[in-house]
Amino acid sequence: MHLTVLSRSPAIYTTRRLVEAARERGHRPRVVDPLEVELGLGERPALYHRHRRFPRTDVVVPRIGLSVTQYGLAVVNQFELLGVPSINGAKGIAASRNKMRCLQTLARKGVQVPNTVMASDASKLRQLVKHVGGVPVLVKLLSSSDKGGVMICETLESLEAALEAILGLGQNILVQQYLRGQDLRALVVGGRVVAAMRRRARVGRFARSLAQGAKFERAGLAPAQERAALETARIVGLDVCAVDLLDADGAPLVFEVNSSPGIRDAEEVCGVDVAAEVIAWAEARFEAPPRARATAARRVPREA
Known part of the structure; x- marks a missing residue:
């Protein structure tokens, strides 16, 4: 099987592991930067790599x-x-990237989400924090393009630090209820939860990235939590994703969906070969009727 991993760099841990797993299973993997792909439309769609x-x-x-x-979505499409x-x-992927719309979709389909409020005025x-029940909270900058766009505020002091940091940025913000120590991550691959972890975030006086100082430990999911994770992946339309949940007195609340999750923590903490699970799903x-496979192969021809 010829497999293409769309990634900015083959050195990224998850990308490297996917390539390794594909080779171990006898496939021919290739890493392609989506920004180096050209798209064509006309008589028929066309794809080019480096011209x-x-x-x-x-x-x-x-x-x-x-x-x-945006460009990556066009390539996938x-x-x-x-x-x-x-x-x-x-x-x-697009559905997961719009945080508020994703939560709205999940809520409409009956998936429970934490108290959440969105606003265009950071002042x-x-x-907004009062609307979700007070600190601790997650503060997300919706137009952010990096992981620093999600901050955890556990005290009033950290809230003030967050306010100072985001004022003047002109970005929409989303504030969510957060329960420290009850933050779970379920990694879903092909309709199964293949790994589950609990995040142990460090308590601090200042606002910080959700990932800063956080450590994961292996966790088991209750049936309701596993159902929530699988239903979330199904509703959003993702084969592979990380679903972040809050364990609120046994009631799982979905607060984030990541369509390109890193797998290092899951592999190291849970001892699961997540890369192999993804390749197995690929x-x-x-597996399709021979005619369908042949048609796809002809449409994306071998390199000249």
């Missing part, structure tokens, strides 16, 4: 970074237009 015809691809594994979301299976389609942050997606 040459795109090499043969049977399955695509998108690892679309936040900084290249072009593969789908050509009939090439994609592990996470453009629609699902009202103190009032194999399952590639």
Whole structure:
């Protein structure tokens, strides 16, 4: 199977592990920077890589970074237009990237979410925090293009620090209820939870990134938590994703969906070969009638 991983760099841990797992299973993986892909439309859709015809691809594994979301989505969509299976389609990735709309969709479908409020005026942050029940809270900058766009505020002092940091940025903000020590991450691959972890965040006086100082430990999921994670992935339309939940007195609340999760923590903490799980799902997606496979292969021809 010819597998293309769309990623900015082959050195990224998750990308490297996917390539290793694919080779171990006898496949031919290739890492392609989505920004080096050209798209064509006209009589029929076309794909090019560095101005040459795109090499043969049977399955695509998108690892679309936040900084290249729009162009990356167009590339993924072009593969789908050509009939090439994609592990996470453009629609699902796009849905996960709009944090508030994603939560709205989940809530409409009956998935419980934490107290959440969105506003366009950061100067009202103190009032927004009151609406969700007070600190601790997560503060998210919705137009942010990096991981620093999510801050945890556990005290009033850290809230003031967050307010000072984001005033003047002109970004919409989203404030969510947060329960320290009850933050779970479920890694979903192909309709199964393959790893689950609990985040142990460091208590601090100042606002910080959710990832800063956080450590994961292996965790088991209650049936309700596992159902919430799987239902979330299904509703958003993702084959592979991380679903972040709050364990609120046994009631799982989904507060984040990540369509390009890193797998290092899951592999190291849980001892699960997550990369192999993703490649196994890619194999399952590639299993199709011979005519369909041949058609896809012809549409994305071998490199000249």
